[in-house]
Amino acid sequence: MAYNAGMTEIQPSRQVDLAIIGGGAAGVLTAINALRAAAPGQRIALFEPASAVAQGIAYATPWPEHLLNVPAGKMSGFPEQPGDFLDHLLARREAPEATLAEQYVPRLDYADYLQQRLAEAAAASAGTLQVVHDAVVSLQPQSGGHRFQQAEGANWQATQVVLACGNSMRPLPLPAGNALPPGKVVDAWDYDGVRMLAGDQDLAIIGTGLSMADCVVSLLAAGHRGRIHVLSRHALLPLPHAHGGTADFDPQPLLQLPLRARMRQLREHVRIAQAQGLPWQAVMDRIRPLGQALWRSLEEADQRRFLRHVVRYWDVHRHRIAESVHDQLMAVERSGQLQRHRARLDAVLVQDANLQVHGRGTPPFNVGALINATGVETRALGLRNPLLQQLLAEGHARPGPHGLGLDADPDSGQLHDAHGAPQPGLWLVGSLRIGTLWESLAIPELRVQAQQAARAAIA
Template sequence: MEELRVAIVGGGFSGTMVAVHLARAGGVRVVLAEKGDRLARGAAYGSRCERHLLNVPAGLMSALPDEPSHFLDWLRGRDPEAGAGTFAPRMTYGDYLAGLLGDAASTGRVDLIRDEVVDLEAGPRLVLRTSGGRAIEAERVVLALGNPPPGEPAGMAITPGLRGYVPNPWEPGALDGLAGDEPIGLIGTGLTAVDLVVEAMAKGHRGPIVAISRHGSLPQAHRPSAGPPRPHVLAAGRPATARALLRTVRAEADRCRSEGGDWRSVIDGIRPVAQDVWRSLEVPERDRFLRHLASRWDVHRHRIAPEVEEVLASATLAGRLRVVAGRVESIEPDGDSLAVRVRGRGRADSEVLAFGRLINCTGPSRDIRDRAPMLVRSLFGRGIARPGPLALGLDAGASGALLDRDGNPSDRVFAIGPLLKEGLWETTAVRELRVQARDLAEHLLGRRPAG
């Protein structure tokens, strides 16, 4: 019997773990194509800054859903002092994933290709074309492209190549060549901005850092004392509107605090049903959530390590870090600097700030059509895929099967991870991705029904 041939496009966490599960199962040949040099690590775990820590403690970071202590056991092999509550460096987690992929490749069932896939032809067999001129044939294709790059800050049209402006902070070198006392501006106050503050401090940067966002809210931190998740948060049913969802969560958080608890346990109680809650909302309500509530959710849901919180607090206390609630109105070159006009929230006037480096930290674009990679544009052009109603990601059915331009589900082309954000919302963290990777691998092998 001829082995099933599966091509995986994208070598971050999702693509790596699909390949690992397929290699362990046997009976399949896998080609994993990754355009960059961060195979297995991806953007998330490709950092070489030791101060960039995981946002989740080690005891919850196993890449294998059926072996919950797998990462912690591996980590203790390196550091016997590590515990379930340790927030390990992200580069260490990248080493862990690279080891898993290396083991998969050593079976002889996984071929690794460093090249960018730019086109997919869907004939009797699927043929992937790369920028390097390769043709990769497969019976099944898995798209594991990760997060899209950031879009432009809201309402801005920034000249390409503007000196001092960094449009994509996930590309290496966002802080390279910066003088030690040059002011840094960050558009956004989420996890990416936090990473850059931490890295700047680690590099010995002495100048001021100003982070600007609509609400001016940095991510909250984990607390070991927060307690277990409250599983009954949405037990009474699924709110039908974004506003009702907000009221329900606020009421439960207030109740939790009145009982001496921590709001974090409320958010953690929603996590297991977050995808179901998202799917229960009609498209207009999902849109309202994105416009009015998503930033609040991110601040409380995507928390940082206590050690990272201490870095931010220290930088703020020393006057090195300033967080501004407001919006950027204009960006203009001014000699060797950038003059950035910022209007504070609720203020009639604005101020002009000068930065030697201005970095876009607004997070992944929420429009899959915006700066889509060549492969995604090809899929749209050939009618193999279509964006979802809100264009958050690709429109997909059960098991991540792509829907074509007419809404028909493919039985050969699948997506995983952030590409499925349209239908799942919570699909970017290890907790969800490790289950997706296992289930998709089993589906490809015919062991799990679609769903």
């Protein structure tokens, strides 16, 4: 049985040992680890405004065309049980294990998996779990713990707090005052809203990354016949995964090199791999486990250069999509239904029932509606989450390096205050650690962070 809304059977208590704020994948993985480690009587509360836990942004899609971008065999939620997600799938479908391990299965399967493991952990735990379907809007450290408030007003106390507030979407890069009528702009993560746009009208998708790919496959699955304009400053589409193994070189020496020499060396590894009949993806797969070390070993000036000059190219090579999704994108571009614009969005004018899109670098074009697929907001000062704004405003948090995410100890995940001091009992997991770790978004990193935070907090 999966853990979901309405399943909180325990008498609510407003004083808990551990509060987890955010019930997406990272928060639920933290809760499972904490339940597994809890001593008798320890109380854990999980706060999530959505009606279902374990979905967050990525796994809330109900549509089977939205696939994981990591093969099933690498998506276990637990570092010590690498085949755990695969076991979950094998119990539900008939397929040879080796085949399933390589497959990119629907993302909705992942929410089901996490909900299942949460229900099992809650049933077996010596501790108790309360799921509170509300947002937390403010938090104050106090002696021996933290006091915090739900949106609906209730006050709570917790000895330990894990912040797992996850991803929020960037606003459309439009000048202030360029307001658009409601119904004419849909967020890419509004999975039903995007599908409902399908029809004969032309559409524009702002952003050309993974969320754009989600939107295109959904529109096609819903029978969209109109043109799909996709626009971004570099107009780079996500690249596909490839079969063919992992390149066989020692990646450690890369950590000693400055950025420019490192990129040169990587290109050399690609050249050697290709000479051996391996695709370039085999080189990226080899360095994937070193994602955080590669970032942390760069000097600050080189990190800045990376953000300015390399990141867009890095992202399309690192964050890849299933080959089947890539094939669909290529086919729809070849047919002319998808039109790519390399341009900076300047303005969107409302003209009767249409929107006229103006971008620097492309002639204006008319569409019936716009989809915001600009992706995850990484700038601390752009975060529109009231809790995070309050923490920043009152000095309980500060932006991470380069203004990205929030600052936290890179090893323990303890949140730093405005002076850079780690705050006892206040932990951060997930994408908000991007500034210090860079790679802090996908399950392979989240499962480690969730386990560390849960064990530290519940101890």
